[in-house]
Amino acid sequence: MPGFHRLIDLPEEQVSDKITRRVLSGDKAMITWWSVKAGAYAPPHSHPHEQIFWVLEGRLEFTLNGETRICGPGDMGVVPGGVVYANRFLEDSETIEVFGPPREDFLGVAPSMAAFR
Amino acid sequence: MPGFHRLIDLPEEQVSDKITRRVLSGDKAMITWWSVKAGAYAPPHSHPHEQIFWVLEGRLEFTLNGETRICGPGDMGVVPGGVVYANRFLEDSETIEVFGPPREDFLGVAPSMAAFR
Numbered sequence: 001m002p003g004f005h006r007l008i009d010l011p012e013e014q015v016s017d018k019i020t021r022r023v024l025s026g027d028k029a030m031i032t033w034w035s036v037k038a039g040a041y042a043p044p045h046s047h048p049h050e051q052i053f054w055v056l057e058g059r060l061e062f063t064l065n066g067e068t069r070i071c072g073p074g075d076m077g078v079v080p081g082g083v084v085y086a087n088r089f090l091e092d093s094e095t096i097e098v099f100g101p102p103r104e105d106f107l108g109v110a111p112s113m114a115a116f117r
Numbered sequence: 118m119p120g121f122h123r124l125i126d127l128p129e130e131q132v133s134d135k136i137t138r139r140v141l142s143g144d145k146a147m148i149t150w151w152s153v154k155a156g157a158y159a160p161p162h163s164h165p166h167e168q169i170f171w172v173l174e175g176r177l178e179f180t181l182n183g184e185t186r187i188c189g190p191g192d193m194g195v196v197p198g199g200v201v202y203a204n205r206f207l208e209d210s211e212t213i214e215v216f217g218p219p220r221e222d223f224l225g226v227a228p229s230m231a232a233f234r
Contacts, residue, residue: 001186002182002195002196002197002200003181003182003194003195004179004181004186004188004192004193004194005192005193005194005195006191006192006193007191007192007193008191024169024195025195025216026167026169026195026197027167027197027217027219028146028166028167028198028217028218029121029145029146029167029169029215029216031169031171031193032214049145050143050144050145051140052143052146052148054124054148062121064120064121065119065120067120067121069121070167071121074123074124074125075121075122075123075124076121076122076123076124076141076148077120077121077122077166078119078122078141078142078143079118079119080119080143081145082120084150092145098146098148098215099146100143100144100145100146100217100218101145101217102212107200108212
């Protein structure tokens with residue numbers, strides 16, 4: 001997706017009843033914008049892609065490599081590839097996640113978020 | 118920099134009289150937060166790292182592969198590695214840039230932004 005874009009023009013994908021996502025990807029990295037309702041939960045899982053998250057609004061419980069923290073605006077973290085993490089959204093939240101390399105499963109037509117409930 | 122972080126705790130590096138930067142890096146990708154005063158200018162340049170930018174606040178003129186656009190909040194773009202770009206900040210601005218792979222020259226102790234004036 002080289003070139004100029006506008007966040008508002010990126011398709012907003014309905015991932016579940018509580019989660020929508022926008023995606024902007026290059027070949028090496030990807031930014032994803034998440035709008036998540038309170039109560040959404042991702043049980044412990046991992047993926048080979050490195051992930052950097054940044055909480056813009058809201059509040060969630062993030063468990064990373066066995067350590068659990070309550071994260072709010074301005075909180076962030078680096079999840080190395082293969083490391084187990086989980087999160088539970090305590091409030092309606094807005095977050096971004098950067099993946100390196102891009103999550104190829106986020107580039108398909110159909111939502112692919114089996115880990116989210 | 119695996120694990121939890123807070124944006125406010127990341128060192129704010131004075132890159133020039135008009136530019137400060139915060140950096141959070143993994144092994145595959147890096148997020149950088151930029152506070153830039155009106156008048157800062159980066160002449161045409163390129164780097165092998167792919168870059169994705171997102172304007173949070175302010176206004177700048179971004180030239181990407183020969184096309185110039187005025188970018189404001191919500192505007193963004195993907196700059197493939199090796200592609201020439203330039204930018205001129207028209208207002209005090211807040212932006213983020215994601216690099217894949219990480220800019221190793223942003224991880225040193227000393228600021229390294231010869232391209233910026």
